[in-house]
Amino acid sequence: xxxxxxxxxxxxxxxxxxxxxxxxxxxxxxxxxxxxxxxxxxxxxxxxxxxxxxxxxxxxxxxxxxxxxxxxxxxxxxxxxxxxxxxxxxxxxxxxxxxxxxxxxxxxxxxxxxxxxxxxxxxxxxxxxx
Numbered sequence: 001x002x003x004x005x006x007x008x009x010x011x012x013x014x015x016x017x018x019x020x021x022x023x024x025x026x027x028x029x030x031x032x033x034x035x036x037x038x039x040x041x042x043x044x045x046x047x048x049x050x051x052x053x054x055x056x057x058x059x060x061x062x063x064x065x066x067x068x069x070x071x072x073x074x075x076x077x078x079x080x081x082x083x084x085x086x087x088x089x090x091x092x093x094x095x096x097x098x099x100x101x102x103x104x105x106x107x108x109x110x111x112x113x114x115x116x117x118x119x120x121x122x123x124x125x126x127x128x129x130x
Contacts, residue, residue, distance in 0.1 A: 014090035026129035033124040034077040087128045098125040
């Protein structure tokens with residue numbers, strides 16, 4: 001849900017997350033992947049994008065915009081570098097890219113989010129530790 005915040009709101013949110021975590025504690029973030037959306041767009045893969053959520057578009061540009069901006073509901077978009085930057089500014093010392101079904105935080109009990117057979121996932125998985 002962090003893609004629904006403006007940058008100044010993200011800063012306050014992540015600062016608070018860092019404050020309330022015990023030393024060594026962590027959190028897992030799953031956000032839409034800006035990088036994978038760009039790759040799918042550059043490869044002309046309109047089928048990668050949702051075809052009707054939140055609005056139906058036939059064009060590649062419409063589908064890309066629909067995924068990234070979600071009809072104005074998304075206030076920011078993340079690749080790993082950007083998410084790493086804002087988390088480290090909040091004080092997190094370890095920020096790691098993760099994946100579906102893989103988690104240092106949850107171990108083998110990581111909650112599922114999307115199908116694991118996707119070659120180009122819709123989501124970016126990141127874990128940050130205090």
